[in-house]
Amino acid sequence: MEPVETGVAPPVPTVGSEAHESGTPSPDLAAVGSPAPFACAEPIYVAQTGASVDVPVLADQHVDTLGAAPAPKQVHIGWTGDPSASMTMIWRTDAETLSSLVQIGPDAAFGATLPGSSFLLGTDTADGRVHEARVCGLAPGTTWHYRVGGEGAWSEAYSFTTAPPPGSTEPFVFGVAGDSRGSPGTWTAVLAGMASHGVELRLFTGDAVVQGSRVYEWDDWYDAGAGYIESVPTMMVNGNHEGLAQPYFALSAHPGNEEWYSFDYGNVHFATWNDSVASTTDWTTQSSWLAADLAATAQPWKVVFHHKPAYSGCRPNGEDANVRTWFVPVEEVGGVQLDVAGHNHNYERSVPLLGGVEVPQAEGVTYVVTAGAGAPLYENNQALSYTALSVEAHHYLVGVVEGGQMTLSAYDLAGNLLDVFTLAP
Ligand SMILES: [Fe+2]
Structure with a gap:
């Protein structure tokens, strides 16, 4: 039989992200059409251990603070909101890198620069910071180009395609x-x-x-x-x-x-x-x-x-x-x-x-x-x-x-x- 872990459910998220602006479209994208990406309004969930041994602290907007290993690693995406209109990016850096930004747009020029948040993860690694950025206001069924990190430490450019509109019968x-x-x-x-x-x-x-x-x-x-x-x-x-x-x-x-x-x-x-x-x-x-x-x-x-x-x-x-x-x-x-x-x-x-x-x-x-x-x-x-x-x-x-x-x-x-x-x- 597989061992059963004895984790404890974390509390319902209560820590808000002061790094997130609520929902106004980025003025940087005024020229690229509507809708344009903007930072999502909902707060980022800052994970805590069940026993609250770690108390992660949100970084504020030290957009130019880079540590010794600021290059984004393990960049990956998922949805915290509507798959047809949003995307969430997560990546890792060294603990000292506080710069936490995403650039996104309909082409490789991106167009919008939006803030993310970051927090420390665990105690068994030197590369202990998790960054998360949430982008809303995306057009459905559309390919978006993005990169994460900050000035002097941008990731490669990646792309994803938003889901078709809810209810769409598009295959x-x-x-x-x-x-x-x-x-x-x-x-x-x-x-x-x-x-x-x-x-x-x-x-x-x-x-x-x-x-x-x-x-x-x-x-x-x-x-x-x-x-x-x-x-x-x-x-x-x-x-x-x-x-x-x-x-x-x-x-x-x-x-x-x-x-x-x-x-x-x-x-x-x-x-x-x-x-x-x-x-x-x-x-x-x-x-x-x-x-x-x-x-x-x-x-x-x-x-x-x-x-x-x-x-x-x-x-x-x-x-x-x-x-x-x-x-x-x-x-x-x-x-x-x-x-x-x-x-x-x-x-x-x-x-x-x-x-x-x-x-x-x-x-x-x-x-x-x-x-x-x-x-x-x-x-x-x-x-x-x-x-x-x-x-x-x-x-x-x-x-x-x-x-x-x-x-x-x-x-x-x-x-x-x-x-x-x-x-x-
Ligand atoms: Fe299992």
């Missing part, structure tokens, strides 16, 4: 993988495989690292993503190996409390929660939240991703009783078509299920386990009554959404097709 491609822990090289191969299929966003089903509190493991994980994570957002969940440790929160960009959240991309509503709960997080809070969240969306597609599977024939972990009790009924009532989990190191797909009984696809939930991004494979798959397919292989999942059809394909790291199936809303 798009998403990738899903999980459980890379202990094998950053395999994670790189997974990222390369996903890129070959043109994924526009990535979901990660947890257990990126063996021990979530070890910053050096996260360094390995983000270093392994170079060339991929700067341009395609990654949305994660907390696995039992993350243990709700500070780096999970500090280094990822998610909406809300970053532990359970949802977002829309095109006509798909994606939602996630933390099924490796700690003492201060209970099941009812998240279950109630998910029910309300699913009830509130008008999107025809509802996809949930989380760590521990509700249905899995892979032993020893098997199915998670709490997920079945607290989330499966909510998913069924809420009209979820696809549930993607990790934790059990193989690939599995169930038949469509309602109350544990096979039903026509559109009437039930299809459950997939994708936990093949590097952790040692489990060798004890069992075909149970609900098992459509199980494969022991390192792999990743690619979803192609084309309006009223979603095609999911699982590939191994040699590019071989392991499974393909289609869903209708």
Whole structure:
């Protein structure tokens, strides 16, 4: 059995960012059209350890303060707001570098310079500062060019494309993988495989690292993503190996409390929660939240991703009783078509299920386990009554959404097709 970490849920964010101006468009971009990028109004979540051993302090706008190693590292992006109109950039520097800026625009000339924030991360690394910048006011379905850092220490120039407008039936491609822990090289191969299929966003089903509190493991994980994570957002969940440790929160960009959240991309509503709960997080809070969240969306597609599977024939972990009790009924009532989990190191797909009984696809939930991004494979798959397919292989999942059809394909790291199936809303 995998060890269960004993992290403690962090407090709801209370530390605001005085580095952020609320929402007026940058005057620098007046000439490049509307809408133009501006700094987001919501505060940046400054992660703290559960026991509050570290008390990170926000930098103020020392835009010209550079340390000995100010070059931005591990630049990566995610969403804390609307994927069609915003982006969040995170990067690392040495602890002394306080300059924390993003330049962004519709072409390589950028046009707007916006402030970020920074805070210290942990105590087990000399490269201890995390920088985060949030950009709002972006046009949907548009490619944006950006760089981060500050004068004298800019990163390379990167680009990303915003999501189409919410509700759009424009086709798009998403990738899903999980459980890379202990094998950053395999994670790189997974990222390369996903890129070959043109994924526009990535979901990660947890257990990126063996021990979530070890910053050096996260360094390995983000270093392994170079060339991929700067341009395609990654949305994660907390696995039992993350243990709700500070780096999970500090280094990822998610909406809300970053532990359970949802977002829309095109006509798909994606939602996630933390099924490796700690003492201060209970099941009812998240279950109630998910029910309300699913009830509130008008999107025809509802996809949930989380760590521990509700249905899995892979032993020893098997199915998670709490997920079945607290989330499966909510998913069924809420009209979820696809549930993607990790934790059990193989690939599995169930038949469509309602109350544990096979039903026509559109009437039930299809459950997939994708936990093949590097952790040692489990060798004890069992075909149970609900098992459509199980494969022991390192792999990743690619979803192609084309309006009223979603095609999911699982590939191994040699590019071989392991499974393909289609869903209708
Ligand atoms: Fe796990």
